[in-house]
Amino acid sequence: MSFSRKVKDELVKKDFTVTGKEYKITSVDNEQSYIRKYLRDKFLEAGSVTDPNKDYHLEFICQNQDDVGKIMAGLQSFGLHPKTTERGKHPIVYLKDASEISDVLNIVGAHSALMDFENVRILKEVSENVNRRVNFETANINRTVRASIRQTEDIRLIQEKLGFKNLEPGLREIAEARLRNPGASLEELAAGLESPIGKSGANHRMRKLARLAAELRSKTAEE
Template identity: 30%
Template structure:
């Protein structure tokens, strides 16, 4: 349990995320930590955690992100192995408003059983944050030296499927299985576990977990994979930032004189700065291939260049 406490404490200290990512994490923590209850025709939001740091993060975020007061109480729970402490975050006044703000209630005020599609299909930062929130709420990690696993208990089948989909977007294959009456997402491959820990921000714990594994060859391979991923992420982030700057400049040059399909493609690039071309294609309405989205952005930039040259000749 000490390692699990460490990883959750580490994840709860991450505060450099954009508001959209913070909201995705808070929503996942509420969904995987408990969710919504109807008491005397009023919606109450509550979530229970085994980590005090995780509970404090959610309590603070509910106030700063959504403007609602949440209470934090410590509760004792009897288990087959003895008494354990749990931490309950509870929002009673404004629970319905918070549920709507987080997307756990849709516009028709119907319960969203899994996670909102805006998160599942959101940008990569939102997906990472949602996976982090699910792990903070109901995740577990094996101790080094034992059979490797990373597992998240899910409140329902829809939530499990959402988590599988988001893990796939992050390049991690997660197995969905049912154990007795609970739905679970499980990783057993050590490289996949380390990759997931790194992705959700548990860098220190990932290195500690890997470093304690007895197989030195596997440890070296995992470290090389982490370095390779970090380099790719830096290159991808730099390329996406440069593309965003070019699109922004093209919008300034062309003004309103832009074909709608090119404008839509450029706006997707600006709205999802860290998404890949394949992800941008999926976010398009209707969805298109990555080659198509790349072609539209390229034509937008070419149109801006032609416009600049034409204005220069006229001058």
């Protein structure tokens, strides 16, 4: 059974039926109940909502622009932001924002379907957050590995061509620390020095080593 069918079956069980009646608002107090009833009937008549496991999309297929105007106005009265398009000869009023689709299900009285929709939405958001976190951590690890490989290559070149004894103490310390800990992050290297420094200080030293390695490579190429 489609998600739209579940919503409509729930509404029908609550004795909400399509009447085709023109709703005329006669008082401010009754305005929302009339609008809810109108939107409920229009959804039963020609509405649909996509299974939230696949996508977020709720729409009303309209017969004419008068329908479009009334449905748009009804949804907007609840603070929603519907959009319009056309499919074949029929204008369509639709929403794609998950929170606004939840609001519509609540407005028309499909509370059981609303709970199902929100459960799927929460699980999807949790899964997306976990994936974003994993991707972020993976990117950080990859950056650390690439930086470590590049720094290690520079340091070994300096060790071979110049020797650590010719480096100033701070550069020698960070260079030796990198060779001892090729997989460590810059923060870890900085914190593990005999006199711990900040990440910016460690980065400054690594940049000086990189410039020195570049100079050594340039000299080698000229020889």
